Amino acid sequence: MYLEIKDLTVLYDRAMVLNGVSLTVGKGEFVSLVGPNGAGKTTLLRAIAGLVKWEKDTLKGTRAGRITLEGSVKFDGEEVTNLPAHEIVRRGLILCPERGRPFREMTVLDNLRAGAFGCKDKKVVKENLERVYHLFPRLKERENQISGTLSGGERFMLTIGRAMMSQPKLFMIDEPSVGLAPKVKEDLFARVKEIYEQGSTILMTEQDVSFAFDLAGRNYVISKGHLVGEGTAEDLLADESLRKTYLGL
Amino acid sequence: MVEAILINGLVLGGMYAILAVGFALVFGVAKILNMAHTAFYMVGAFLILIMTIMLGFPSLPSIVLAIAIMGITGSVIYKLFLDRVKEHPVAVMIISVGVAILFQEVLLIGFGGHFRGIDPFVRGFVEIAGIRATYQQVIAIATSLVALVAIRLLLSKTRVGNAIRAVAEDREIANVMGIDVSRMCVITMGISAVLATVAGAVVAPIFMVHPLMWMHPLTIVLAAVVLGGLGSIKGSILGAFILGFAETAVVFLVPMGAFLRGAVGLSVMVVVLLLRPEGLFGVVFEEERL
Structure with missing residues (x-):
């Protein structure tokens, strides 16, 4: 398996956020993770991207730093559980964070350049930039605009583009649709599909179950830190109790 | 009188600006208040003093060497003392003040509390539009401007500069870009110490060099950064020039004004904090609510 997570447990102080989660993503798969x-x-x-570990190390000795992190994350046959976040990125495991979070006081182009930090070959950076601009022509128009002034949809395009600049092998997208208008949402999912079809592996979390099930080949349902279901959209929808309790469909 | 205020204000403002930019940079990137910042400026000036006067080296290589030494020193001090406590602001303050006092005491032991001068690197003066300035003052002003432009180019044009700005804006997300946040803080601290040494090199021949010279600029730098808006580099440059001119004007215009220099910066800081706590350029981006 490309990405293999075993018994991942995360506690913030004494609040258990993840309780022994195990999941896998195969190469070339589109996997979604849905849940309330x-x-x-x-x-x-x-946790997969190494940010929980970073948070724990950085905040060590403060109240917010009482974080427990157990379990193992394997990517492409290599144990990455204890690697620092910036090293994990270098192996091609890229996170596009919740709400995008662009560097708001920087221009669109500078944001994309930040995404290309790990890539020292200027030619490759330029190629990637072309690719991003091809996928999101709007970003080229707004190249020199301060990214804090972008609209919600543009902001998400920017952060997807920024993550693409890091040359993802496995692309983790966190809740792309939050706060977007339905029309923008549809367009966005079309782009995500396009990226997938160009040969990426994607692990996406989403609250909008119908969109997620449309796109993904396999799905996990998570609730209160436990995985409660796994399978194709048909399998999950066939299970009445799961459908009513967790999916709201 | 007006010319004198203009020239001295520019020299002083330029020096404060370089110092304030370095301080603001470290605050923005590593999120620490480095109270030892102006101690780097002092040690830099002493290194130049040692090399030029005591060892008889030519001035330009001495300055370059001093800048290199201080750049490394700044990074090492950050790595050794500050990196591991940087989430505890009070510890950072105490440790960095401790480092500054350590430098001060070592210099006091080595050199005593004397005021020493460094010979001007270039003698003579020039008249521009009827205003008379010594070459050394012209060099000081020019160097400040070059340093400010250079740091701006470094931050906006280079790959590392871009990463430094990214860390300043969102440390957590910078991680996900593959940027080693801790390393960027070390680099920033080095840059900041380099800038402080440039300031030391610029003014050492104009002002006196002595082991307590770090204190006054520190209050001014804090005031300039508050005046400009914490974290804003543009603001801290403006704040530094305002304070430089205010200080010079007080020295020249007020009887016994030289004794009031220190009060100027602090008064400005208090007034600004009362009237506009976010400073001139301080922007508070309202965070999105979840």
Whole structure:
């Protein structure tokens, strides 16, 4: 398996956010992770990307730093559990964070350049930039605009583009649709599909179950830090109790 | 009188600006208040003093060497003492003040409390539009401007500069870009110490060099950064020039004004904090609510 997570447990102080989560993503797969607010979706992606560990190390000795992190994350056959976040990025495991979080006081172009930090070959950076601009022509128009002034949809394009500049092998997208208008949402998911079809592996969390199930080949349902279901959209929808309790469909 | 205020204000403002930019940079990137910042400026000036006067080296290589030594010193001090406590602001303050006092005491032991001068690197004066300035003052002003432009280019044009700005804005997300946040803080601290040494090199021949010279600029730098808006580099440059001119004007215009220099910066800081706590350029980006 490309990405293999075993018994991942995360506690913030004494609040258990993830409780022994195990999941896998195969190469070339599109996997979605759905579940209600506060289920632990974001924390799971943050833990995989090494941000929970970073938070724990950085805040060591403060109240907010009492974080427990157990379990193992294997990517492409290599144990990455204890690697620092910036090293994990170098191996091609890229997170596009919740709400995008662009560097708001920097221009669109500078944001994209920040995404290309790990890539020292200027030619490759330029190629990637072309690719991003091809996918999101709007970003080229706004190249020199301060990114704090972008609209919600543009901001998400920017952060997807920024993550693409880091040359992802496995692309983790955290709740792309939050706060977007339905029309923008549709367009956005079309782009995500395009990126997938160009040959990426994607692990995406999403609250909008119908969109997620449309796109993904396999899905996990998470609630209160536990995985409660796994399978294709048909399998999950066939299970009446799961559908009613967790998916709200 | 007006010319004198203009020239001295520019020299002083330029020096404060370089110091304030370095201080603001470290605050913005590593999120620490480095109270030892102006101690780097002092040690830099002493290194130049040692090399030019005591060892008889030519001035330009001495300055370059001093800048290199201080750049490394700044990074090492950050790595050794500050990196591991940087989430504890009070510890950072105490440790960095401790480092500054350590430097001060070592210099007091080595050199005593004397005021020493460094010979001007270039003698003579020039008249521009009827205003008379010594070459050394012209060099000081020019160097300040070059240093400010250079740091701006470094931050906006280079890959590392871009990463430094990214860390300043969102440390956590910078991680996900593959940026080693801790390393960027070390680099920033080095840059900041380099800038402080440039300031030391610029003014050492104009002002006196002595082991307590770090204290006055520190209050001014804090005031300039508050005046400009914490974290804003543009603001801290403006704040530094305002304070430089205010100080010079007080020295020239007020009887016994030289004794009031220190009060100027602090008064400005208090007034600004009362009237506009976010400073001139301080912007508070309202965080999105979840």
